[in-house]
Amino acid sequence: MSERRVPDLRVTDVTVEFGGLTALQGAHLTAEVGERTVILGPNGAGKTTLFNVIGGTIKPRSGRIEIRGHDVTGRSPRVIRRHGLARAFQTPSVFPTLTVRENLWLGRLYSDPVRWNPFASAHREAAASEITELAERIGLADVLDRPADELSHADQKVLDIGVALAGKPTILLLDEPTQGVSPEDVGRIVSVITETMQDMAVVVIEHDIATVAAIATRVIVLDRGRVIAEGSLAEVSARPEVQEVYLGGGLAELLDEGWDG
Amino acid sequence: MPETSTIFFLLVDGLIWGCIVALIALGLSLIFGIMNIINMAHGDLFMLGAVISVLVFDRLGSIWPALLIAPLILGIVALPTERYVLRPFEQKPLNTLIATLGLSFIIQQLVLMTWGGRPRRVPAPVEFTVDLFGVVFPGYRLVAGGLGLVLLGLLWLVVYKTSFGVKLRATIDQPEVADAMGIDTSRIRMLTFGLGVALAAAGGVLAAPIRNVFFLMGFDVMLMSFIVVIVGGLGNLLGTLVAALVLSGTEGFLSAFLAPVSARIVILILMAAVVVFRPRGLFSS
Amino acid sequence: MTATETRPQAATPRTLSTGARIGIGAAVVAATAALGMFGPPGIRSLTVLVMILSIYAVSYGVLLGFVDLPSLGQSLFFGVGAYCAILPLTRADWSLWAVLGTSLVVGLALAFVTGTVAVRLSEAYHVIVTALFGAVAQLAADNFTPITGGEGGLSARIPPLRLGPWEISVYDAVPAFLLYLAFAVVAFLLMYGLVRSPIGTVWKAIRDNQDRALSAGYNVYAYKLAAFAIVGMFTAFSGALYAVNLRYTSTEFLGIAWSVLPFLWVLIGGTGTLTGPIIGVAIYTVFQFYVSQLWTHYLIILGVVMIAVLRWAPQGIMGIVRPGSTRNLLARRAAPAAEGDSDE
Numbered sequence: 001m002s003e004r005r006v007p008d009l010r011v012t013d014v015t016v017e018f019g020g021l022t023a024l025q026g027a028h029l030t031a032e033v034g035e036r037t038v039i040l041g042p043n044g045a046g047k048t049t050l051f052n053v054i055g056g057t058i059k060p061r062s063g064r065i066e067i068r069g070h071d072v073t074g075r076s077p078r079v080i081r082r083h084g085l086a087r088a089f090q091t092p093s094v095f096p097t098l099t100v101r102e103n104l105w106l107g108r109l110y111s112d113p114v115r116w117n118p119f120a121s122a123h124r125e126a127a128a129s130e131i132t133e134l135a136e137r138i139g140l141a142d143v144l145d146r147p148a149d150e151l152s153h154a155d156q157k158v159l160d161i162g163v164a165l166a167g168k169p170t171i172l173l174l175d176e177p178t179q180g181v182s183p184e185d186v187g188r189i190v191s192v193i194t195e196t197m198q199d200m201a202v203v204v205i206e207h208d209i210a211t212v213a214a215i216a217t218r219v220i221v222l223d224r225g226r227v228i229a230e231g232s233l234a235e236v237s238a239r240p241e242v243q244e245v246y247l248g249g250g251l252a253e254l255l256d257e258g259w260d261g
Numbered sequence: 262m263p264e265t266s267t268i269f270f271l272l273v274d275g276l277i278w279g280c281i282v283a284l285i286a287l288g289l290s291l292i293f294g295i296m297n298i299i300n301m302a303h304g305d306l307f308m309l310g311a312v313i314s315v316l317v318f319d320r321l322g323s324i325w326p327a328l329l330i331a332p333l334i335l336g337i338v339a340l341p342t343e344r345y346v347l348r349p350f351e352q353k354p355l356n357t358l359i360a361t362l363g364l365s366f367i368i369q370q371l372v373l374m375t376w377g378g379r380p381r382r383v384p385a386p387v388e389f390t391v392d393l394f395g396v397v398f399p400g401y402r403l404v405a406g407g408l409g410l411v412l413l414g415l416l417w418l419v420v421y422k423t424s425f426g427v428k429l430r431a432t433i434d435q436p437e438v439a440d441a442m443g444i445d446t447s448r449i450r451m452l453t454f455g456l457g458v459a460l461a462a463a464g465g466v467l468a469a470p471i472r473n474v475f476f477l478m479g480f481d482v483m484l485m486s487f488i489v490v491i492v493g494g495l496g497n498l499l500g501t502l503v504a505a506l507v508l509s510g511t512e513g514f515l516s517a518f519l520a521p522v523s524a525r526i527v528i529l530i531l532m533a534a535v536v537v538f539r540p541r542g543l544f545s546s
Numbered sequence: 547m548t549a550t551e552t553r554p555q556a557a558t559p560r561t562l563s564t565g566a567r568i569g570i571g572a573a574v575v576a577a578t579a580a581l582g583m584f585g586p587p588g589i590r591s592l593t594v595l596v597m598i599l600s601i602y603a604v605s606y607g608v609l610l611g612f613v614d615l616p617s618l619g620q621s622l623f624f625g626v627g628a629y630c631a632i633l634p635l636t637r638a639d640w641s642l643w644a645v646l647g648t649s650l651v652v653g654l655a656l657a658f659v660t661g662t663v664a665v666r667l668s669e670a671y672h673v674i675v676t677a678l679f680g681a682v683a684q685l686a687a688d689n690f691t692p693i694t695g696g697e698g699g700l701s702a703r704i705p706p707l708r709l710g711p712w713e714i715s716v717y718d719a720v721p722a723f724l725l726y727l728a729f730a731v732v733a734f735l736l737m738y739g740l741v742r743s744p745i746g747t748v749w750k751a752i753r754d755n756q757d758r759a760l761s762a763g764y765n766v767y768a769y770k771l772a773a774f775a776i777v778g779m780f781t782a783f784s785g786a787l788y789a790v791n792l793r794y795t796s797t798e799f800l801g802i803a804w805s806v807l808p809f810l811w812v813l814i815g816g817t818g819t820l821t822g823p824i825i826g827v828a829i830y831t832v833f834q835f836y837v838s839q840l841w842t843h844y845l846i847i848l849g850v851v852m853i854a855v856l857r858w859a860p861q862g863i864m865g866i867v868r869p870g871s872t873r874n875l876l877a878r879r880a881a882p883a884a885e886g887d888s889d890e
Contacts, residue, residue, distance in 0.1 A: 055761065081763035093761075095754040097818075098747070106751050107762055109744065163762065299670055349857060354670040355616050356856050359813075362806060363852030370846040484681050487674050495670065522689040529682050533663045536675060540666060 006069040008032050008201045009054070009085070009171050014063030016049055016225075023049045024225045027063070031171060031201040036193065038212045039205045040236075041222035042245055047205045048090065050222070051173050054203075055087045056080040067171065086169035090176045090205075092156035094163060096149035100140055103148055103159055104131045107166030131166070138162045138192050154185035161192060172197060174204045178211050190214050221245070266396045268517040273393070275513015276506060277402050278471075280409030283505035284464035286486040287416065287498060288457035294433040294496030295453045298347065298357040302365040303486070304479025306335055306458050310465020311474045312372060315381050318469075324386050327466045328408075336459035343454040365479075372476040380473035405467045412463055413502065419456075420498065429453055433496060484525075485509065488532045494542020504543065575731055582723035592835060594723055596828045597730040598787045603815075603823035604737055605780035606808035611817035612741055613773040614753035616669060618805050619676030622660070622683045623653050623778040625800030627785030629687075629694065632795040635702035642707045642716075642790070649786035650779050657778020658771065665770040677802065684800035699796025716790060729787060733780060738820055740776070749773055803845070810848070813855055816864030825863055 009031040016024040024046045031037050039047050052058040054065055059074040066072065067083040077087075086107075095103050108131060135141045138158050143151060148159060157177060164172055177193065178186045186208070193202065193215050206212050212219065212233060219236045221229040223245050229236045236242055289303050313334065314327035350357040385401035392398075420426040431439040432446050432453075440446050464482075472478060489508055493500030508528055515524035535543050578597070582590050602624060609615050630649035634640040640648075664676050687694045694700070706715040707725065716722045740746055751759045752766050760766055789795040798804075807830070808823075815826025838844045859866065 057757075077757075077761045078763055078765060081761060087761055089758075093755055093758045095751045095758065097754055098750055102747055102750075106747065106759075106764075109748075163758075167762065293670075297670075299674065355673065356860070358618075358670070358673055359806070359809060360853045360856050362802075363849035363856075366845045366849035366852075370843045370849070374843055480681075484678065484685075487678055491671065491674060491678075520689065522686050526682060526686060529678060532678070533675075536663055536667065536671070540668075540671070 008068055010066045012064045014053055014060045016053060016060050022225055027227055029220055031203050033199060033201045035217045036202045036215050037218045038216040039220050039222060045222040046225040047222055048175060051175055084170035086164035086167055087173040088160045088164045090179060092160040094148040094156055094159050097147055099145050099147055100159055101131060101144045103163050104134060104166045107163035134162060134166055137196050139188055154181040157181060171201045176205050178208055263517045270396050271513045271517045272510055276510040277406035279506040279509025280406045281464045281468050282485050282509050283502050284409060284412060284460045285482055286489040286501050286505050288460040289486050290490050290496055290498060290501045291453055292457040295450050297354050299354055301358055301362040302368060303461055304483030305365050305368040306461040307465040307482050308479040309335060310462030311469040314466040314469040315383055315474050318383050324383055324469060331462040331466050332459035335462040336455040339455045339458035340451055343451045369476050380475040382473060383469045385470040401470055408467055488528060491532050492535045492543050494544055497542055497544055500542050500544030579727060583720055590723055594726050594791060596831050597726050598784060598791055599827050600824045601730055601733045602781055602784035602808055603811040603827040604734055604820055605777045607812045607820060607823035608737055609777045610812055613749045613770060615770060615774060616673050617676040618673045619680035620781050620808055621800050621804035622680045623657055623781040624785035624804050626656055627653050627782030628789035628795040628799045631786035631789040632700050632702045636700050642705050646786055649782045653782020654775055654779040658775040661771045661774035665774050680805050684797055687797040687800055694797055697797055699794055701794045704790055704793055810852060814862055816862030819864045822862055822864040
């Protein structure tokens with residue numbers, strides 16, 4: 001297999017240890033713009049740790065993280081953002097006393113080349129309209145002027161994703177975007193993922209198999225810190241070691257039922 | 262260039278003072294480690310220890326009983342104080358810092374109002390001198406240093422060799438785990454607070470013959486103690502001890518060449534350097 | 547794409563309209579001016595004190611309430627600002643503009659330098675280190691008595707302020723009052739503008755969720771340092787005006803009490819607002835003025851007030867009058883902000 005171009009995100013052989021426990025061993029992953037890679041695995045498998053390493057919150061004991069060929073291993077989250085990687089968190093991480101509009105604005109400010117000129121009115125209008133448009137796309141248009149801590153859990157999760165999106169990242173990490181969200185809102189979040197992120201490389205940690213089926217173009221399965229399978233969802237769920245990890249083969253059953261997004 | 266004997270004297274004097282500072286700084290560190298409280302009134306407990314020893318001297322003619330009385334009284338008073346006054350503030354360092362600062366103002370003013378503002382000196386309980394390498398030391402200083410080391414040794418025994426000590430360390434390290442394991446963390450906190458207070462009081466008693474006793478005498482010790490716990494790491498007992506001895510000894514050494522204030526400024530700069538390069542303290546893991 | 551969850555009705559409006567704010571602000575300024583021009587001299591001088599110290603209070607309110615840097619060493623800049631005003635006047639022929647300008651520059655520079663160390667630190671350490679800087683500065687200043695005058699301090703004759711063809715002398719009660727009022731208003735407007743600007747929004751974001759701000763690409767350290775430096779500048783200016791008003795400075799201005807007071811003012815008034823600190827400083831200064839005439843040991847009262855407010859009303863007056871308008875940073879728990887993600 002020849003590489004046509006450098007992958008947008010490449011994680012190679014990452015190992016992380018926490019005081020005697022090995023959280024990740026030899027983890028690897030690549031992601032390209034246009035793909036949606038889902039990371040599956042039971043609790044404690046190391047999924048969020050992997051995100052923490054990619055996002056710069058933790059330094060790995062060994063291994064490499066490369067964004068478009070640049071080595072960003074162990075750099076701070078700020079530097080990694082500079083390379084175009086944004087992240088949304090499992091527990092929604094937003095700015096609670098600021099309004100939705102301000103939250104999105106903060107996310108967007110990053111991508112704005114004219115950051116330091118708040119007096120340019122044309123620039124201000126452009127920013128305002130972009131933010132309104134983004135809010136509409138993700139379903140937060142009617143709460144734009146509410147402070148983030150007054151939002152429902154699902155809205156906060158969407159806002160968290162929105163803040164990451166606002167900066168027009170190239171790579172987006174989503175940590176359990178549907179966790180704690182009511183079944184009606186899951187569909188909304190799935191739509192956000194499939195409809196607004198075509199020009200990004202998206203990596204998602206997800207537990208809910210139905211959601212996985214709806215969004216994944218590729219799947220990686222982690223168990224106890226190691227990658228045990230990768231490929232399409234169908235390929236991966238046919239593997240015995242994966243079925244063992246997901247007791248009772250729930251994967252296969254759900255796939256049989258199909259997902260009606 | 263000052264004489265070698267002067268340098269030696271000041272260095273050893275600094276180390277001796279460091280033993281006393283260590284008692285106060287360790288109390289501060291323990292209290293922070295166990296309750297996440299920065300006790301701004303800690304220096305005033307030192308001061309109260311010294312004041313009590315003056316009172317004991319006036320009544321009984323000797324300060325030795327104070328070594329037992331002051332830590333006991335203050336330590337016992339500390340127990341209900343922690344339980345009923347400080348509990349609501351625990352785990353909120355910013356709140357308690359300001360609240361204990363308020364307490365500090367109150368304690369200082371009460372002492373000023375009842376005892377007066379005039380500094381008192383207590384004569385040293387032992388009068389002899391020791392000749393070390395040709396340098397003459399007042400005997401009491403060495404005794405005070407020695408007693409300080411004894412108290413530190415006792416502390417070490419308590420923290421590392423008793424079951425209370427085990428529970429104490431567990432609660433500092435992993436409070437939720439300790440709680441889950443059935444350790445009565447609330448009682449441990451109360452007792453540890455009492456221990457920290459008692460240490461400061463003991464330090465005050467030891468210091469009474471060395472320093473002027475007056476209502477603001479805690480300020481200088483607190484200043485030094487804070488520098489010590491920043492360098493040693495808040496909650497890090499061994500680090501605090503080492504930092505106390507090293508910094509105090511260094512300050513003593515420097516005071517042979519510089520004015521005392523300048524020596525203190527140098528120590529502050531050293532602390533700033535530690536803060537920049539090792540923010541969790543010189544000895545953090 | 548519509549939300550399937552029903553959203554609660556819009557919350558009660560949290561802020562006044564711009565027009566209302568301008569109106570109220572103008573009314574307050576006009577009333578204060580009238581008080582100074584037509585009120586009794588005692589009230590006038592008390593109001594001058596409040597106006598000068600409100601610059602200090604509001605700047606501290608920005609530091610504590612908007613950037614979340616709980617500093618306990620602002621007296622360093624306050625005292626240095628006071629010395630910048632008086633010291634040159636005792637030795638040379640500087641103009642009032644020159645000494646005031648010096649306080650701004652020196653305050654900014656000093657705050658920048660100390661900030662490079664202090665701003666990196668987490669909460670508890672930051673408080674301690676800033677307090678240490680203040681304490682050591684006072685120690686050093688007390689030691690260099692020939693220059694600083696020690697606790698006895700220095701006095702100077704204040705030259706008049708030249709404004710084009712006019713001169714305003716600080717010894718003329720009413721013009722001086724209006725001068726201080728003007729300075730206070732300008733300082734307030736500058737800080738208000740700063741807080742409402744993009745920089746202010748980033749500060750609030752850092753206060754709300756520092757890790758998220760980092761993830762979003764902001765250089766949190768730089769923003770905090772900028773805040774610390776700017777606030778130090780305003781604090782020094784307040785100190786300079788305070789000294790000019792008294793015609794006097796002393797190393798006492800570097801002491802810890804002057805670091806605790808702004809905290810108390812902001813606490814009483816309410817963190818997270820810009821008007822709260824003004825209310826706090828007004829209440830406290832008036833209170834202290836009358837009480838200290840009755841009792842010299844007013845520090846005890848200070849201590850009791852601190853404890854009581856922290857225990858029972860940490861949200862401050864603004865928090866009581868308009869709940870939700872203040873940020874109760876002081877009720878935060880000490881546990882390091884967990885990301886909330888399980889370690890999977």
